[in-house]
Amino acid sequence: MKKEEWYEKSKTCKERNTDFSTVSGVPIKVLYTPDDIADMEHDRDLGYPGEFPYVRGVYTNMYRGRLWTMRQFSGFGTPKDTNRRYKYLLGHGQTGLSVAFDFPTLYGRDSDDSFAHGEVGKCGVAIDSLRDMEVLFDGIPLDRISTSMTINPPAAMLLAMYIVVGEKQNIPAQILTGTIQNDMLKEYQAQKTWIYPPEPSMRIISDILEYCSEHVPKWNTISISGYHIREAGSTALQELAFTLKNGFTYVEHGIKAGLSVDKFAPRLSFFFNSHLDFFEEIAKYRAARRIWARMMREKYRAQDPRSYLMRFHTQTAGCTLTAQQPENNIIRTAYQALSAVLGGTQSLHTNSMDETYALPTEKAAKIALRTQQLLAYESGVAHTIDPLGGSYYIESLTNELEQGAYKYFEKIDKLGGVVRAIDKGFFQKEISRSAYSYQKALEQKTKYHVGVNIFEEDEKAEIEILKISPQVEKVQRSQLKKLKRDRNGKRVREKLLMLRKAASDGENLMPRILDCVREYATLGEMCNTLKEEFGVYHEPIIF
Amino acid sequence: MISKIRVLVGKPGLDGHDRGAKVVAAALRDAGMEVIYTGLHQTCESIVEAAVQEDVHVIGLSILSGAHMTIFPRILKLLRASKAKDIMVIGGGIIPADDMKKLQRIGVHKLFGPGTPTSEIVDWIKDNAVKPKRPTTRKKKSVRKKVKKQVRKKIKKKSKG
Numbered sequence: 001m002k003k004e005e006w007y008e009k010s011k012t013c014k015e016r017n018t019d020f021s022t023v024s025g026v027p028i029k030v031l032y033t034p035d036d037i038a039d040m041e042h043d044r045d046l047g048y049p050g051e052f053p054y055v056r057g058v059y060t061n062m063y064r065g066r067l068w069t070m071r072q073f074s075g076f077g078t079p080k081d082t083n084r085r086y087k088y089l090l091g092h093g094q095t096g097l098s099v100a101f102d103f104p105t106l107y108g109r110d111s112d113d114s115f116a117h118g119e120v121g122k123c124g125v126a127i128d129s130l131r132d133m134e135v136l137f138d139g140i141p142l143d144r145i146s147t148s149m150t151i152n153p154p155a156a157m158l159l160a161m162y163i164v165v166g167e168k169q170n171i172p173a174q175i176l177t178g179t180i181q182n183d184m185l186k187e188y189q190a191q192k193t194w195i196y197p198p199e200p201s202m203r204i205i206s207d208i209l210e211y212c213s214e215h216v217p218k219w220n221t222i223s224i225s226g227y228h229i230r231e232a233g234s235t236a237l238q239e240l241a242f243t244l245k246n247g248f249t250y251v252e253h254g255i256k257a258g259l260s261v262d263k264f265a266p267r268l269s270f271f272f273n274s275h276l277d278f279f280e281e282i283a284k285y286r287a288a289r290r291i292w293a294r295m296m297r298e299k300y301r302a303q304d305p306r307s308y309l310m311r312f313h314t315q316t317a318g319c320t321l322t323a324q325q326p327e328n329n330i331i332r333t334a335y336q337a338l339s340a341v342l343g344g345t346q347s348l349h350t351n352s353m354d355e356t357y358a359l360p361t362e363k364a365a366k367i368a369l370r371t372q373q374l375l376a377y378e379s380g381v382a383h384t385i386d387p388l389g390g391s392y393y394i395e396s397l398t399n400e401l402e403q404g405a406y407k408y409f410e411k412i413d414k415l416g417g418v419v420r421a422i423d424k425g426f427f428q429k430e431i432s433r434s435a436y437s438y439q440k441a442l443e444q445k446t447k448y449h450v451g452v453n454i455f456e457e458d459e460k461a462e463i464e465i466l467k468i469s470p471q472v473e474k475v476q477r478s479q480l481k482k483l484k485r486d487r488n489g490k491r492v493r494e495k496l497l498m499l500r501k502a503a504s505d506g507e508n509l510m511p512r513i514l515d516c517v518r519e520y521a522t523l524g525e526m527c528n529t530l531k532e533e534f535g536v537y538h539e540p541i542i543f
Numbered sequence: 544m545i546s547k548i549r550v551l552v553g554k555p556g557l558d559g560h561d562r563g564a565k566v567v568a569a570a571l572r573d574a575g576m577e578v579i580y581t582g583l584h585q586t587c588e589s590i591v592e593a594a595v596q597e598d599v600h601v602i603g604l605s606i607l608s609g610a611h612m613t614i615f616p617r618i619l620k621l622l623r624a625s626k627a628k629d630i631m632v633i634g635g636g637i638i639p640a641d642d643m644k645k646l647q648r649i650g651v652h653k654l655f656g657p658g659t660p661t662s663e664i665v666d667w668i669k670d671n672a673v674k675p676k677r678p679t680t681r682k683k684k685s686v687r688k689k690v691k692k693q694v695r696k697k698i699k700k701k702s703k704g
Binding site: 103104106107109115116117118119122123191192193231232233319321322323324356357358359432435436439442443449451452453460465468470539541543 | 556557558559560561562564565566568569570572578580581582583584586608609610612613614637639640641656657658660661662
């Protein structure tokens with residue numbers, strides 16, 4: 001049968017009454033054929049895994065060599081509570097750590113700060129000083145495990161604490177492996193944990209890049225994150241475009257700070273969301289790899305191929321979990337995990353079914369980890385590289401997303417770049433508009449969410465919930481009091497003064513922060529010291 | 544009947560998850576209500592102060608940080624102290640069922656869980672925000688606008704600390 005005949009015939013078939021578009025609203029054709037990828041050249045546009053432009057994967061043999069790292073984001077209560085959970089997860093086959101901090105820590109505030117009241121240990125683990133980090137990693141060998149820390153404005157302080165914990169375990173910083181999120185641009189755009197305005201924040205980031213390239217060379221210094229942009233309501237394309245544009249902005253800042261691009265770019269890593277639309281997500285990861293490689297080589301003139309590699313972590317989409325029929329979240333998460341794996345992720349977090357109620361219980365966290373292990377060890381999906389490569393649909397979606405991203409880059413450039421666009425509220429507006437239109441689509445039932453707007457049930461879910469005791473806050477506060485009594489207050493004040501001086505002199509902050517940390521200066525003390533120099537950020541209110 | 548329902552949508556504490564608050568704020572606005580959105584990182588004091596000055600019918604709080612058992616009681620207490628008990632307090636976010644029950648027992652009027660259609664929130668407010676506000680405190684729109692500006696300034700100032 002000829003193509004045209006088939007299309008004529010297909011038009012006569014009755015279609016289900018549904019909106020055939022991706023979850024981001026991109027229309028989907030009834031069939032994809034070689035015509036849809038006619039312009040594509042195999043060697044130029046696809047190539048081979050581990051080779052330019054890396055669409056099919058960043059490493060030559062991908063999961064045949066090593067499976068992705070199973071890295072469950074976790075943290076709650078006191079450092080002792082979380083240390084216990086880490087040992088539980090590692091004991092069940094988890095292969096990397098990922099620290100969730102509580103809100104006060106994320107904002108660089110101590111547990112006795114007035115703003116911390118009611119929030120200590122609730123959304124993650126509370127860290128006030130090096131003392132807490134020592135407890136958090138007690139009995140966990142930092143030379144054998146890599147640790148990711150979701151921390152942004154106080155990233156330098158938490159990294160410094162980690163380095164010093166390493167020192168105390170006799171592990172040199174040179175061999176420490178892990179990641180700090182340290183991606184401030186997306187904070188202003190989406191996640192909204194900030195302290196300082198964008199300019200000084202970018203300076204701190206450049207200081208970290210510079211310091212780590214010398215002293216902590218295996219550390220991933222920025223995890224350029226689309227995850228939160230997506231959670232805040234963006235489409236897949238917005239997530240892709242904004243995240244990569246942020247990445248290029250860090251590259252430009254690093255170059256402007258006098259670093260050679262190949263010195264720091266190989267340590268940049270990425271963090272994406274895995275949302276509901278199975279194929280769109282896979283195409284997103286593939287497009288991201290190609291865009292990064294092309295731009296790094298062509299625009300930023302990187303020479304070292306490691307600078308072309310877009311290595312990324314994935315987390316399944318928290319915003320897609322439902323409070324209704326929570327067990328369904330296990331299945332939802334499994335599909336999302338599968339798209340991350342088919343998309344070639346380097347590490348993965350799978351959400352727990354109970355997270356629309358509270359932080360996960362031990363049991364729920366274990367099921368989430370097992371979901372990954374099923375994929376890795378039972379399903380066979382890791383046996384060959386990029387198994388969907390060459391699919392007309394996937395390749396066509398990949399191309400479309402790549403082109404869409406370039407259009408966004410142009411738009412952002414016209415606004416004067418990322419920082420200016422943040423000032424103008426561009427990202428914030430784009431994201432809230434997408435969030436609102438998705439909500440409307442759910443309410444008009446042009447998009448479905450099982451248990452929420454289709455196949456609803458009346459009965460309330462009965463599931464076990466993790467409770468954080470109010471004792472946690474009391475314990476943290478009294479520990480903090482004790483710490484302040486026990487340490488050498490005079491030396492702490494001296495080191496903080498030197499930090500302040502480094503901030504105003506433009507000297508690299510990292511060595512000064514390390515000095516403060518070694519004297520057990522608290523996180524709040526260090527962040528407040530920098531606030532005096534850098535000021536604080538206020539966002540334009542847009543909805 | 545009241546002419547226009549006024550709602551203050553607030554994000555108390557350090558919680559930065561503002562997707563829900565913004566979506567709800569936009570939906571209430573599209574439903575014809577006057578919406579004041581505080582922005583992030585507000586103290587309970589600044590929220591109540593703004594609500595009283597703006598003479599709102601409803602305060603809607605979005606809390607996804609787990610701090611709901613601290614924040615809601617504090618808001619209710621401050622409202623009582625400001626003699627503004629007639630302002631209804633509603634909320635949404637990540638709040639376990641047991642806590643929801645406790646909070647409604649102590650005076651939170653309504654809590655909406657994840658997945659609630661915005662139309663349900665709109666309808667609830669329309670059905671319940673029927674009590675006319677004290678006519679003596681009603682200000683002309685132009686005056687209200689001025690007050691709003693001042694309140695915003697105040698909120699900004701406060702959050703600096």
